[in-house]
Amino acid sequence: MLDFINNIPKAELHLHIEGSLEPELMFSLAQKNNIKLPYKNIQEVKDAYNFTNLQSFLDLYYNGAKVLITQQDFYDLTFEYLKKCHKQKILHTEIFFDPQTHTHRGIEFSTVLNGIKQALNDAKNEFKISSKLIMCFLRHLSQEDAFKTLEQALEFKEDIIAIGLDSSEIGNPPSKFEKVFKKAKELGFKLVAHAGEEASYEYINEALDLLEVNRIDHGVQAIQNEQLMKRLKQMQIALTVCPLSNTKLKVFETMQEHNIKKMLDFGINVTINSDDPAYFGGYLNENFIAVYKALDLSKQQIIQLAKNSFNSSFISIEEKQDYIKQIDEFVKNN
Numbered sequence: 389m390l391d392f393i394n395n396i397p398k399a400e401l402h403l404h405i406e407g408s409l410e411p412e413l414m415f416s417l418a419q420k421n422n423i424k425l426p427y428k429n430i431q432e433v434k435d436a437y438n439f440t441n442l443q444s445f446l447d448l449y450y451n452g453a454k455v456l457i458t459q460q461d462f463y464d465l466t467f468e469y470l471k472k473c474h475k476q477k478i479l480h481t482e483i484f485f486d487p488q489t490h491t492h493r494g495i496e497f498s499t500v501l502n503g504i505k506q507a508l509n510d511a512k513n514e515f516k517i518s519s520k521l522i523m524c525f526l527r528h529l530s531q532e533d534a535f536k537t538l539e540q541a542l543e544f545k546e547d548i549i550a551i552g553l554d555s556s557e558i559g560n561p562p563s564k565f566e567k568v569f570k571k572a573k574e575l576g577f578k579l580v581a582h583a584g585e586e587a588s589y590e591y592i593n594e595a596l597d598l599l600e601v602n603r604i605d606h607g608v609q610a611i612q613n614e615q616l617m618k619r620l621k622q623m624q625i626a627l628t629v630c631p632l633s634n635t636k637l638k639v640f641e642t643m644q645e646h647n648i649k650k651m652l653d654f655g656i657n658v659t660i661n662s663d664d665p666a667y668f669g670g671y672l673n674e675n676f677i678a679v680y681k682a683l684d685l686s687k688q689q690i691i692q693l694a695k696n697s698f699n700s701s702f703i704s705i706e707e708k709q710d711y712i713k714q715i716d717e718f719v720k721n722n
């Protein structure tokens with residue numbers, strides 16, 4: 389079964405590129421760019437990754453991102469992740485990036501975007517990996533700042549498929565960003581938002597009602613409200629669930645307590661994703677395997693999750709059909 393999981397074609401829909409910064413690259417970029425890290429060595433970095441909640445992670449995540457300065461740095465960061473995708477049979481990936489994390493340190497928007505874009509192009513040619521980019525607003529900052537960021541993105545509109553919302557959830561509800569999401573929708577962007585990761589299930593209803601998102605990132609708190617569960621099932625809104633992230637950030641104490649199987653059994657369109665793999669101890673296949681081991685997923689459920697990942701992505705119907713055919717072909721032979 390582990391070979392089956394490792395080799396089944398899959399898509400990833402919830403991956404923060406800044407969260408794929410491995411300690412080794414963090415150290416080499418810090419040295420190159422003359423940036424002081426609060427760690428003496430790689431072991432100290434790994435020891436520091438002992439989180440108690442979302443904020444305790446975000447503090448280290450934003451600090452780590454300070455080593456990213458040049459276009460080449462963003463290229464290297466992205467290409468390292470895409471090499472992992474190639475190894476893990478991720479044929480399509482939809483990548484989040486947080487421009488404000490960088491523009492607030494004086495890095496140009498174009499430096500970030502062009503570095504990432506070049507790596508995506510190279511991975512398309514070298515590994516045949518398809519991809520989309522999702523620009524996230526940091527929800528601890530103001531809506532006005534999000535509007536400025538949206539303005540900066542317009543020059544690169546063709547390169548960005550969707551707008552998302554991430555960072556500190558509690559106290560920063562979707563309603564804070566209603567106007568800027570409305571504007572983004574008018575401009576033709578697809579929409580997603582982190583909701584119900586550690587804050588109330590009501591944030592999920594808000595993201596659906598006020599932001600009109602196409603997908604919910606995380607969404608695991610939906611289980612607190614049966615009406616919402618029925619709504620998600622009926623709409624077949626995708627939840628991009630990140631199991632290792634959830635246990636590392638203590639949303640669930642153990643993987644045995646994770647509710648992904650319950651939601652799958654209920655008929656909700658859930659997918660498995662890695663969120664910030666360099667910080668949470670595993671890439672996509674490690675997430676699949678952790679869930680499989682803890683919750684005893686069936687082979688049929690693994691196949692369902694792989695199909696959900698492509699069906700919930702922002703690619704065309706024809707591309708979806710082609711990827712689903714590849715899964716069916718794989719299943720026939722394995």
Ligand code: HPA
Binds near residue numbers: 449
């Ligand atoms: O899991 C997350 N939640 C919110 N913001 C984030 N930014 C990176 N990862 C996350």
Ligand SMILES: [Zn+2]
Binds near residue numbers: 402582663
């Ligand atoms: Zn996330």
